[in-house]
Amino acid sequence: MTVAVPAVEASGLVKRFGARTAVDRVDLRVDVGEVYGILGPNGAGKTTFLRMLFGLIRPDAGTLRVFGRTWGEAGPRMLDGVAGFIESPRFYPYLSGRRNLNLLAGLDGGGAGSRIDAVLDVVDLAGRADDKVGGYSFGMRQRLGVAASLLRDPRLLVLDEPANGLDPAGIRDMRALVRRLAAGGLTVLLSSHNMDEVEEICDNVTIMRTGRVVYHGSIDQLRAQAPDPSHRLLTSDDAQALRLGGDHPAVSVSAHPDGGLVLRAQPADADAYILALGQAGVAVRALHLEVAPLESLFFMLTETDPAAGHDVPAQAQPDALTGAAS
Amino acid sequence: MTTPATPATTATATAAAPVPPAAVHPRPVGRGRVATAYRWEVTKLAAQARTRATLAVCLLAPFVFVVLLDRQDRLPKDTLYGRWVHASGFATPLLILGFAAQWVFPLLTSLVAGDIFASEDQHGTWKTILTRSHSRSQIFWAKTLAAATFTTAVLTVLALSCLTAGVLLVGHQPLESLSGTLLPPGRAAGLVLAAWATALPPLLGFTALGIMLSVLTRSSPAGIVGPIILGLLMQLYAFLNGADTIRHLLLVTPFDAWHGLLAAHPYYGPLRDGTFVSVGYLVLCLAVAYTALRRRDITGG
Numbered sequence: 352m353t354v355a356v357p358a359v360e361a362s363g364l365v366k367r368f369g370a371r372t373a374v375d376r377v378d379l380r381v382d383v384g385e386v387y388g389i390l391g392p393n394g395a396g397k398t399t400f401l402r403m404l405f406g407l408i409r410p411d412a413g414t415l416r417v418f419g420r421t422w423g424e425a426g427p428r429m430l431d432g433v434a435g436f437i438e439s440p441r442f443y444p445y446l447s448g449r450r451n452l453n454l455l456a457g458l459d460g461g462g463a464g465s466r467i468d469a470v471l472d473v474v475d476l477a478g479r480a481d482d483k484v485g486g487y488s489f490g491m492r493q494r495l496g497v498a499a500s501l502l503r504d505p506r507l508l509v510l511d512e513p514a515n516g517l518d519p520a521g522i523r524d525m526r527a528l529v530r531r532l533a534a535g536g537l538t539v540l541l542s543s544h545n546m547d548e549v550e551e552i553c554d555n556v557t558i559m560r561t562g563r564v565v566y567h568g569s570i571d572q573l574r575a576q577a578p579d580p581s582h583r584l585l586t587s588d589d590a591q592a593l594r595l596g597g598d599h600p601a602v603s604v605s606a607h608p609d610g611g612l613v614l615r616a617q618p619a620d621a622d623a624y625i626l627a628l629g630q631a632g633v634a635v636r637a638l639h640l641e642v643a644p645l646e647s648l649f650f651m652l653t654e655t656d657p658a659a660g661h662d663v664p665a666q667a668q669p670d671a672l673t674g675a676a677s
Numbered sequence: 678m679t680t681p682a683t684p685a686t687t688a689t690a691t692a693a694a695p696v697p698p699a700a701v702h703p704r705p706v707g708r709g710r711v712a713t714a715y716r717w718e719v720t721k722l723a724a725q726a727r728t729r730a731t732l733a734v735c736l737l738a739p740f741v742f743v744v745l746l747d748r749q750d751r752l753p754k755d756t757l758y759g760r761w762v763h764a765s766g767f768a769t770p771l772l773i774l775g776f777a778a779q780w781v782f783p784l785l786t787s788l789v790a791g792d793i794f795a796s797e798d799q800h801g802t803w804k805t806i807l808t809r810s811h812s813r814s815q816i817f818w819a820k821t822l823a824a825a826t827f828t829t830a831v832l833t834v835l836a837l838s839c840l841t842a843g844v845l846l847v848g849h850q851p852l853e854s855l856s857g858t859l860l861p862p863g864r865a866a867g868l869v870l871a872a873w874a875t876a877l878p879p880l881l882g883f884t885a886l887g888i889m890l891s892v893l894t895r896s897s898p899a900g901i902v903g904p905i906i907l908g909l910l911m912q913l914y915a916f917l918n919g920a921d922t923i924r925h926l927l928l929v930t931p932f933d934a935w936h937g938l939l940a941a942h943p944y945y946g947p948l949r950d951g952t953f954v955s956v957g958y959l960v961l962c963l964a965v966a967y968t969a970l971r972r973r974d975i976t977g978g
């Protein structure tokens with residue numbers, strides 16, 4: 352069995368801007384064929400990491416390999432087979448979408464020019480391709496960014512918050528597009544500040560906060576770590592419901608600050624408790640999910656005091672570097 | 678796991694035509710990449726209205742100038758060859774050459790040179806280019822070559838247009854040399870073109886100056902106006918009869934080197950010195966610009 356060269360392998364990567372450390376000793380490994388998410392709140396260092404990957408800025412320490420090559424060894428050839436965009440993709444506003452792609456294809460060489468129509472179709476921009484990019488909506492520019500990336504016929508697609516600024520339909524389409532591309536065998540590395548998005552399309556994830564990795568592992572492992580889902584519960588008799596909660600050790604019931612109750616439990620345990628309420632003559636008036644389990648884990652990981660540092664449960668950091676490379 | 682062999686686009690765009698795999702077309706390397714980037718930059722320049730307008734102005738303005746001059750009784754006697762513009766069509770291009778050196782030349786070159794780097798900052802497109810397997814040095818040389826191409830094109834178009842306008846609208850009478858002897862038309866035409874050619878080295882110096890300002894300030898206005906202002910300041914210094922050694926080091930001094938060609942006994946000293954000075958500016962400005970671009974963190978856009 353041969354071990355495939357990982358698509359991206361970072362170790363001990365550091366980037367400082369003056370006194371601020373934007374990326375702090377980050378280790379990360381993206382295997383060929385997977386969809387990998389870098390998740391973090393604003394300012395976590397996601398974009399800074401991806402800028403280093405593209406050689407737009409140089410790391411202060413650590414190494415970064417893309418398909419086994421470092422910038423020092425390969426120079427810009429490190430980016431052969433890599434495409435993507437950082438923050439929002441930018442084009443020449445005075446040229447049409449097609450002319451922009453034409454120019455970029457000229458830079459890429461190879462058969463890029465012959466792929467223009469195909470990639471415009473993939474992102475559903477064929478109809479507007481001859482309009483000036485200056486007149487494109489934000490979402491159209493985002494899609495043109497994906498088209499421009501696909502033009503390079505990449506093996507690794509790097510997308511920095513691809514759904515940022517899109518409307519709900521645009522977000523849905525963008526996620527579907529990424530899933531389709533991944534299903535076609537493309538390795539995808541994307542950053543996001545949205546847990547839902549990462550859960551929906553990624554296999555593995557690294558969660559960052561203020562430059563540090565606070566979690567990395569598979570989405571499945573992450574789900575297993577997640578706390579119980581939290582619901583808001585309204586009943587005909589909250590006091591009685593609270594008392595009954597005491598009889599069910601698997602659920603946690605407490606008063607909600609805005610009235611009603613908070614119910615934290617796994618679905619099966621919640622079912623048992625709700626049935627017990629009914630049998631005791633307490634009517635359930637409303638029950639709705641307040642915080643999805645992964646989201647609450649995300650907040651836990653990214654909003655705890657940095658001074659406390661490693662208050663994250665140790666098992667919440669399964670080492671993805673030892674993960675499956677077959 | 679192995680690398681997927683299917684191009685992503687074919688895998689997803691089922692309706693689209695089959696996409697040729699990239700492996701069939703080896704991508705260019707090294708100097709080949711400067712060439713692809715140069716073609717890319719020239720295509721981009723050609724698509725810009727400003728570039729085309731500048732060339733159009735260079736083509737047409739001399740004709741307008743000659744027509745307007747023709748209707749005037751007063752001659753621009755202050756400028757070299759001004760008094761002879763009605764006597765010989767060959768005086769027209771030399772008059773314009775003397776005049777253009779003041780600020781028109783710096784303006785014409787910096788329109789592109791002062792913008793070619795800064796416009797990528799303005800549009801936030803550095804990251805778009807640099808994420809496509811091209812190094813900064815490759816892009817730098819491609820852009821520099823493109824700016825130099827534009828400078829040369831502008832100078833050539835303007836020179837030929839001035840000569841044509843003079844000959845067509847005034848005539849091909851013999852031209853008086855700066856020593857008072859008469860030059861036959863054929864020789865006059867050759868000398869006029871040679872005189873215009875001597876403007877190329879300082880003009881390339883101004884191109885490099887524009888590039889440097891464009892890279893350092895990341896602002897097109899600064900890159901375009903900067904060389905013009907510096908050119909005017911140098912003119913002013915030379916006009917006020919500043920120290921001779923300093924005057925020799927000014928980038929505007931070489932613009933006068935053609936006077937030596939039009940003497941009865943031609944002298945080439947100023948041309949040689951002017952070329953050295955121009956090359957000095959060129960090397961210095963490009964070195965500064967290159968270093969700055971290589972070191973820069975691309976964080977904008």
Ligand SMILES: Nc1ncnc2c1ncn2[C@@H]1O[C@H](COP(=O)(O)OP(=O)(O)OP(=O)(O)O)[C@@H](O)[C@H]1O
Binds near residue numbers: 368372373391392400
């Ligand atoms: N050019 C720069 N100069 C100074 N500080 C910078 C620069 N670029 C980034 N930073 C800092 O680095 C940190 C990480 O920024 P980065 O843009 O990588 O965050 P991010 O995770 O992409 O956030 P967002 O979700 O808002 O895009 C921030 O504190 C930011 O202020």
Ligand SMILES: [Mg+2]
Binds near residue numbers: 399511
């Ligand atoms: Mg970002």
